[in-house]
Amino acid sequence: MDSQITRRRRATGVTFAAAVSVVVGLLGAAPASAVEAVGPTVTYTGDGPTGYSATFRYDAPDDVTSVQVYGEWLFSKPSSIVSQTTADLRTGKDWQPGDVLAGYSNAWRTIEMTKDTDGIWTYTTPLPSGTFSYSFTHGCTTPNASGCTKYPDPENLPLSADLPGATQQTLSQVYVPQSSKFPTYDNDYQAPTSPARTGMLVNSSYASPLPTDAAATRRVTVYLPAGYDKNRAAAYPTLYLSHGGGGNETDWATQGVAQYILENAVKDGEAQPAVLVMTNFNGLSGNQAYANDLRNNVIPFVEAGYNVSKKSDDRAFAGLSAGGARGLTLLYDNTDLFGYYGLWSSAAAYTAPTAEQLQRMKSVKGSIHSGAGKQDFLIDINASSIARANGLRALGVDVTSFDVDGIHSWDVWRQLLDNFVRTSAFKTTDTSIVPAAVATPGRLTSLVASVSAVTTTGATPTGRVAFYAGGTAESNRLGSAALGVDGRATLSTTFASAGSVPVVAVYEGDDLFEGSTAPQVTQVVSAGLGSASVSFKISPSSVKVGRNAKATVVVSARGGGSPTGTFAIKKGSKTLKTVTLRAGDKGRRTVTVPKLPKGKHTLVVVYSGNDTLKGKTSTKRVLRVR
Incomplete structure (x- = not known):
């Protein structure tokens, strides 16, 4: 790979100095005398119109008789910019609150510099907060530097100068902070x-x-x-x-x-x-x-x-x-x-x-x-x-x-x-909601929403998810729940009546991720707990001591519901065996009855019930052990 890597930050040559006694700078404090340095100097003046000025000092070749600084120097009120060529233009010394860069050449203009007694060419102007690009020209007579060679500031070369092989820039950059006394633009986001x-x-x-x-x-x-x-x-x-x-x-x-x-x-x-x-x-x-x-x-x-x-x-x-x-x-x-x-x-x-x-x-x-x-x-x-x-x-x-x-x-x-x-970038999320498998009026029901980032970034969404029933109006809000580290939010809520209820989950977003809304799903709220019937048969009904009998248990749902849960084979208050009844069993299980001592044993099956079915106890059955 043909590449060159810059230092983490090159020495730009930009000096920050203060008029009177206040020093503000991005590269550290500098004495007021530093304004005489070659290169750009940003000075906090404490005066209008912007509270800051920028001074550009350029050491041109001896044979150069005139120097211009070419930069983004023209401003106007937005309301005055009515075409590409029509605006109420002014430079930084006349900047007014609300002004933006303006001008036929997109605010670019050459401005004559003055040669100081030390032979350094100089230009000073108040500037609002922001990043400004500039270069120098020699003997240029066109307002927009057309046909003129542009030279970057040798004391403040653009970052491209640190990249051998890269396409080089002719423009240098200088950043001007914002003055609290003369606020211009909140451009801290572009500060070095x-x-x-x-x-x-x-x-x-x-x-x-x-x-x-x-x-x-x-x-x-x-x-x-x-x-x-x-x-x-x-x-x-x-x-x-x-x-x-x-x-x-x-x-x-x-x-x-x-x-x-x-x-x-x-x-x-x-x-x-x-x-x-x-x-x-x-x-x-x-x-x-x-x-x-x-x-x-x-x-x-x-x-x-x-x-x-x-x-x-x-x-x-x-x-x-x-x-x-x-x-x-x-x-x-x-x-x-x-x-x-x-x-x-x-x-x-x-x-x-x-x-x-x-x-x-x-x-x-x-x-x-x-x-x-x-x-x-x-x-x-x-x-x-x-x-x-x-x-x-x-x-x-x-x-x-x-x-x-x-x-x-x-x-x-x-x-x-x-x-x-x-x-926007890398902030999109996906939200989904899973309705409760069973919901009945007046009983707590769990709604679960999942939130995931569309982009892989190493971070995960945080914050809260709001749940709604019947639309996302505030009056339909069921409540909200915090996202866990697994990206899931669970809300325990109740529904007042039976029916099919449209439910929606809305992730509210955080600083790193945008909010998103889950596709609507339907929560079925059943009228109430259904009744179950339980029957069982012992086969054979009489066994020798030390032998097992089989019990076939059938749980049926009356009026809907799925016969899942557990049932217990009991003798009096003693539980002999507990069995799980799964959906795939379709309510029917054949199990082995534990070995019992010689005698007559009266057994029952007790069904636990589930979220849709009430529990139920079977009629008694007798197992004889001889």
């Missing part, structure tokens, strides 16, 4: 995690034959979660991620900070460790070619090299933009590959599925998660996403929608990934 809570990135080549090149190879980036154990008994689930147009297999680990999003969700107890597989569709001719590469090359490569499950129910796929369009091809025509789907800002119009495609979609055991920026007007992506979700739901497909304010940007896709791993 501590070294102890950060796993490893592996970039590898795998065989990916093409019609024109049988020896072709491709690159894939795999993230092994913190604490990954190659010998863990429960194989890890996998989440396959696809970039968008113009991206590559390192996008999700750099601009997308997917590994931090997953680890923060795990830390919060809302997701389980999973292996992330970040693919590259460049050079493949179309969406189906990508699906074929996954099926024939990527998935077998990953499953052969890592401790991951080989069950499709334990695999998830999510893609953005052009990657979301490839996700649609997977969902429509290659449904069996994955148990969970994330279709985000999918660059395709809604097409109603064929009957065969629809049947496959309904068979997806996991979840189908759809979302986009509400102001994503690029080729009508948001409108198409909403139409697709509504159209599939109308056809009976279970689709979860999560649309957020924003445009065609990583700010949106990071939110969608966070929601996916916290609410």
Whole structure:
């Protein structure tokens, strides 16, 4: 395997400093003088509009006469974004509460930097909380850096720089926390995690034959979660991620900070460790070619090299933009590959599925998660996403929608990934209920529900199961019971009257698993205990001392019921023998009477009864022993 593994967290070069006396940082405290360092510095200012500023200092070559910082610097109120080219744009110094990234080039803009007296090029701007990507250009005159060479920050190289052989990024990243004094966005979920809570990135080549090149190879980036154990008994689930147009297999680990999003969700107890597989569709001719590469090359490569499950129910796929369009091809025509789907800002119009495609979609055991920026007007992506979700739901497909304010940007896709791993991926459960074999009015009856995880993750569902009779309205609630370690919940309840009662069990879910509802079953409540008749015959009726006689016992049910339970052969108050009567006996057993002393012995059979039949004592029979 051709691979390189990163350190658990590379030294990014990002400095955190404080104006006045407060220091807040992800990499540890830094003195205020550190703002003069080369590289990015995030400073808590305590001033509006965001409480934080970011300073970018870049040591350009001596012959460079102008430098620009290219990044996500433009914001607008969502209500002002009425088309792809129309918005009330402003930079971070004028940021207003509720603003989102905006602009014709998806918020990207080149901004002139100023050369300090020490020869370092500098730009400072207030920024709201979140992850921001940026690079530098030299002598660039186009607002969106078109036609200009982009240089990542040499003091804060993207994570792809630690992966020899990987497709390299030209964008560096910086994370800005949220100020409690000037709240912006709750983006803690994408904050870089501590070294102890950060796993490893592996970039590898795998065989990916093409019609024109049988020896072709491709690159894939795999993230092994913190604490990954190659010998863990429960194989890890996998989440396959696809970039968008113009991206590559390192996008999700750099601009997308997917590994931090997953680890923060795990830390919060809302997701389980999973292996992330970040693919590259460049050079493949179309969406189906990508699906074929996954099926024939990527998935077998990953499953052969890592401790991951080989069950499709334990695999998830999510893609953005052009990657979301490839996700649609997977969902429509290659449904069996994955148990969970994330279709985000999918660059395709809604097409109603064929009957065969629809049947496959309904068979997806996991979840189908759809979302986009509400102001994503690029080729009508948001409108198409909403139409697709509504159209599939109308056809009976279970689709979860999560649309957020924003445009065609990583700010949106990071939110969608966070929601996916916290609410959908690997969380589906199956619930079933078993009615009591016998139920009669007024008597305690046990209903048993079983809950299991669809995905193998090493964890089991916990919490409670609610039981209902006649529908899931609160007025029909019979009660609830806790799940045991065996995944079963047992409720003891009573039914007021006889009849056929529809019963349902609803698992309420926990932080790691979604709730689910069992298919309705019918509980038969019989009118009451039936009567039994008991007869028995001794053969022969007279035996010599030391010899045995046989007793044939017949228990009959009057008015319904099954003659099961036990019966005892008794002489007075003394029990000579107890016999189990099973359903397969059909109420009839022939047994040996224990040896008795010489004399005349009067015997009876006493039937115990069961949940449907009353107990009964037979008439007396005489056995003579001579």
